[in-house]
Amino acid sequence: MTSTVSRFVIDTLPQTPGQALAAAPAGILVFLLLLVLVARLLVGVADVPRGRDAVRTLDVVAVPLFIALAFILSTRVLEILPLG
């Protein structure tokens, strides 16, 4: 599954740290994570029926995206470190 996508994206991957920082896919992922985290906070404090279910549903996306963010940040550091 990953190899099919890797072939698809491999030619368009950013080649320099600057390009990587400006890459749209990672930016959209971070935006999505922020959106989900804000929604989770709002649902958490709101007095709505089935609020706990909604929080757990949002966790399905929030936690994996948070892990992805950690990988993205570590990759950016790996790209930038040799420049220092």
Next chain:
Amino acid sequence: MADQSTLLPPVAAPGRSASLDARFRRTFGPLGRRLQGASYSPAVRLIAAIGSWLVVAEAITLAGGAAAGVFAHAIMLLLLLALSLRLGPGSMQRLTLSVAVLPLVRVLSLALPAAIVPIVYWYLEIGLAGIEGILLVMRRLNLSPADVGLRRTSIAEIATVGALGAILGLPAYLIGGRVDLGHGGGLVGLAIASAVVVVFVGFFEELLFRGLIQSAGTVLFSRGGVLLSVGATVLMYSASLNPRYIIFVALVATFFGIVARRSGSIVAPVAGHAALALVQLVVLPLVAP
């Protein structure tokens, strides 16, 4: 829950009840009422709608590139989460939330790859986050490991399916072509690549397609659960744009789906998929580059 696998044929009839019909009408509004005239069950209409949305998102990915793909699948993901909340507890919610892992995995697999990281670690990164997503879906739906097919099965079946998977690795390599995992030489690199492929290809994909999606489909569609898991597998492999490889993947997914349905366990399909991926991605590139 542990005594009755959802991979096995359901006791109750699939979703044709009046309450499901009413829920579908409430959720889809005028569209639901219009579709109500058709002879399909709400569950079939639901999966047809979700399937067509996913196909559109995948088409946007292939036509517009990675950024457009991440955007399309992110919208798809949010739509499925909202739909699962709207549907409320039940088999349709289980199906919706299980299928939501597909756009999540696609977002990860389009956004995480980086040129500086060897491809073998792309599998690890995407697989780790994906498995976490599956575990959270299981927590949300109160599913036990047995509910997603993580249960014992006979050693003979595991060995047979594993051996067949290893044999199928050859046509997969010939049809799909060589993938350079970039794990470097030496025993350590080989061991890391093997472990990553076994866990984050074999285990992860079978847990997603056969464990989560097929079991959710079986609750609603009985034998149609296999068809659903095959459809999901084909959709996620369609980015290869290789018709022969897609047909091969569909046949292998059907085989694994039938094995999982017959035994009520995904252990044998995991063994088969892991052996197939190991031969295709690690062994054959080494011995026949």
